[in-house]
Amino acid sequence: MLEKKLGKQTVIFKQPPTIAATASIVGPKEGKGPLAPYFDQILDNELWGERSWEMAESKMVREVLSKTALNASKAVSRIDYILAGDLLNQCIAASFGVRESGIPMFGVFGACSTMGETMSLGAMLIDGGFASNVVCLTSSHFCSAERQFRFPLELGAQRPPTAQWTVTGAGGVLLSSEGTGPFVKKITTGKIVDMGIKDQNNMGAAMAPAAADTIFAHFEDTGLPQDYYDMIVTGDLGRIGREIADDLLSSNGIRIGSILNDCGVMIFDMKQDAHSGGSGCGCSATVFAGFLYDRLKKGKLNKILFVPTGALLSPTSVQQGESIPCIAHAVAIENG
């Protein structure tokens, strides 16, 4: 019998790692959104003095790494591992961003769920006694994602109302074996769920079943009451996806509509022309590192279930007419 495993998908930590510090950098559009006061840095230009969007994104990763260490008052050299990933082909934002750091690194890909995946793996590394300090880093950039997944920026095309807006931003989370919380208590690792949605412009609908599946598994594995958490916050389902996830959970007897929130809904205002909401690895990363961590630290929220969601598609699979497989990873974070 595995002593740290609960049910089929959940792990409970014996010595829960502390989230010692976070850092976030966002682009100008996110900086005009409702969460602006919570970000460490807001760029006034998406290119940030670099030669390409991709290099601007890896610069965000690099800067977030040093800011995260700085916010924890730890020397970068005390970090045992970096777990990092992004949306670009071969995760170049992450690997170029940490290239000069000299710290052992695991590259992780989980599309927009990467923040949940890196935090899950990081917490297991620490509780397993393999590391004392682990930094989890993820990023996305509107301009680099547009050119990889959709169209050139200057193309005059319209988006349907279900489309989402890739967040320009990077977030870092430092997990540590020592500290006073907030603690990563449990994780529930998602499995791939594919309901056959093929529309790249409706990722919320594609990902909602995966989010609902992981949240359901979390309650099933842990046996916790449905009102246990102060907030359950998914990654980037957007307005339509959040509603669908709520419906799917309700039909399975889990009624959490009043505490179910979504980072993609929170990061942009309705007036910001982001349609259904934000998306991208940077969406859940910056909302967690900025807003949610602040709420936890100040005791406004004490127990949250953070569930970043990812659509595991590629431009090739979309063009070949495949449906969109999705995944969601839940991280249970509690004060004390």
Add this chain to the structure above:
Amino acid sequence: MQQVMTGDEYKKYVDSKAPDSKLLRNVIRAFSVGGLICVVGQFFVNSFSRMGFDMDVSASLTSMTMIFLGVLFTGLNLYDDLGRFAGAGSIVPITGFANSIASPAMEYKSEGYVLGVGARMFLIAGPVLVYGISASIIVGILHYLLKF
């Protein structure tokens, strides 16, 4: 989790949840902006004719002018805003075609002039050209055959 819907049922349910595009508003915008672009085109046709060019030459000069304007406004970062507002109204006229060639050229400049600008310039316009030219060849052959 208990599966409550099949894939097809889920697709139907999602369609019912997704808000529709604002059709009437979009059509009105497309009509006015598209119409306005055509009025500008007509203005150039008339001006060129008044300068003494015959109709064929005026039409060619107008196309060139409109293409130039489409590329210029793409370069000034304005055409994408117009496109977001007008939709088909600014995609269908020749200025939209110019935009579809100029925008990838700008976007892929970071990959160099050969593999970036050169290779990717027709990323969006390419299929239009392939099928447009193919269709005109087929129609041409049919036209030739039907003469007999």
